[in-house]
Amino acid sequence: MSYTARLKRLTSDVDLDTVRELKVPIGIALVAFLLRPVLGSELVLGTPHIATTILIWMLFAAAFNLLFGYVGLLSFGHAIFLGTGVYVTAIGLSEFGLPFSLMTVVAMVCSGAIAYGICRIIVRYGEIYFAMLTLAFAMGVHFIVNSNPYGLTGGSDGLRSGTTPEWIGSFRGQRVIDVPWFADLLGAFGLQPSYYYFVAVVFVVAMVLLWQLIRSPFGQTLVAIRDNAELARAMGISVNRYKVWAFTISGAFSALAGALLMLSNYGAAIENFSPETSAEVLLMTIFGGANFFFGPLVGAFSWFGVQEFLQSFEVLGLPVVGAIELSGVLGYWRFFFGFAFVVVILLSPRNGVWGYVRNGVQNGIDALRQRGSDD
């Protein structure tokens, strides 16, 4: 029996078209709820604690990619928006004792407003100029936060105390969500109400929103602008207005990631605003593949996964040579990441790692189909 026929029999109960249509939300949900169990298993890494960080950075990278991947705008200053999310929620919680949910909304609005203002000023500049100007704004914001205006931001010390809302408790050394209905909801799936699943739920909601946005006429207009701005303008699309709104939305979603990062890091640190943060999100996104919705997710996963994997990897056993002590070399994992990054850029700059995986799977399926029809 051919492979396709076997596949068809296996999936005859499921409506395949529905699956195909919803493959992105399903993929997002799978990523969110399988990441920690997979990373936590001894076979892979045995380190479940980085899963939360990875999810947050995935969201940040996806928000960044709304700009780079779908409009073609390169921002060197995205740390502004992550940092705004981190600091606005941290200040709201520690200084004014306001609820986290309210402060998240405030942070997203603030960040969106900042993004709108910045982009309105610089939207007419060309690619490299645009990138450098976002960097200039990022340096300015970094400076302002570092100088501790009105004693709000804590300067280079950041904000540490009073930044954990009271509904996050601690249970056997793990952070748990102390909300009955949330615990009941997760209990129905047989899961612990740990902090990770709170992040996972927010992640899924935000990512599905982003996906819907990209599917909407708005998102398709952005793609049109990326592919041919002249043509888009000729067709009556106000290119700059769309760019400004894309920048605003990207800023707001980055602030959401920032709010979650604030909870994860137990407060705000000046590093959240540093140009290195902007550079890291750029690296992740491109490495994963800016052309695809899942590219930035793969990129963020690789960045942290490679870091964790190479650092825990100490001795390489080779059949002929014997065991090689590698822990000294692999501590410098950024070197290898940089190398892989250069290779990815040289081979195909917009497809990234995820593009290769996708192509490989597609070719495999095609080959199977081919054999199926030959039988």
Add this chain to the structure above:
Amino acid sequence: MATSTLRRLGAGSRSTSAVGVVIASALLFLLTFAVFPDLFVQNLIGGVAYGMVLAIIALGLALILGLLGVVNFAHGGLFMLGAYGAYEIVVTQGLSFWVALVVVPIAVGVLGVTMEVSVLRRLYGKNPVIGLLATFGVFLMIEEATRARWGGTPLTFEIPTVLQGAIPLGVGQIATIRLLTVVVAAFIIVGIYSLMYRTDFGLTIRAGLQDREMAEFIGINIPMRFTIVFFLGSAIAGLAGVLRGAETGMDLSLGFEFVLLAFVIVIIGGVGSIFGSVVSGLLVGVSVFILPVTARALATVTGVDALNVAGIGGVVPYIVMLVVLLVRPRGLFGEEGLLE
């Protein structure tokens, strides 16, 4: 001709605002000088010395950007390698600083050529953003290799006794190492200018820039010339690194900090204009040293303490860039259509 140029300059709100910005900065300069004359002169000297280092780093970057069309982020890495290379020669090998001043730029230049041949050759003529990203990866590798070899702690090395101390200049004084920096940088700038505009070699490079196909038709080996230009750009970065490392020491943030500054300076000077970056390098260097004094002067004159912002020096280059680009969207001497 002259009147029409003048009329063009005077026309439009953008030129008016340009004139306004120039007048405002001149007034601020005068005010600073009037309030703190000694401090002003001291900072002006320091600013010129710093500006010369910035100018040659940016010159190397602008050469590569203007001629090859590649936004070379690894430039900062090469600059950092220059500083660490000098440390290696002076401290680890125990050789003289003068040896480092000659050997390190050549070694860094060779490394730059390796990078050009292995990575950048594949990127000519493509979107400049791709070149920027690829060289960013190279930068990451250089930074991490430096950390592996020399560690993350800040390092300094001893400079020859001739260069220690300061030389009086009538008004104020200048540290000898800074004077050396200024002299070497001036030599580099004049040398590159002569090479580009006074020799046949420079002529063929500029010809290749204007019309690569035609230049190759008449027998000019363009890839070879590009490699030489890349060697020069990298070697200048290495030399600047040696001088900077001798003056202030080095740590791992050096590369990132200075490549951002160099970009800012190239953008202010105008992409495509090689010597615009020299002017803007000096402008930024002087501004970084003078503007904090100006802020203090303003605070003294007006009595508003809030104007005296502490530690504003770090953001000054970005403020200058913002102001220049808002008034002149292509930088001071930028050409139309490049990187847009």
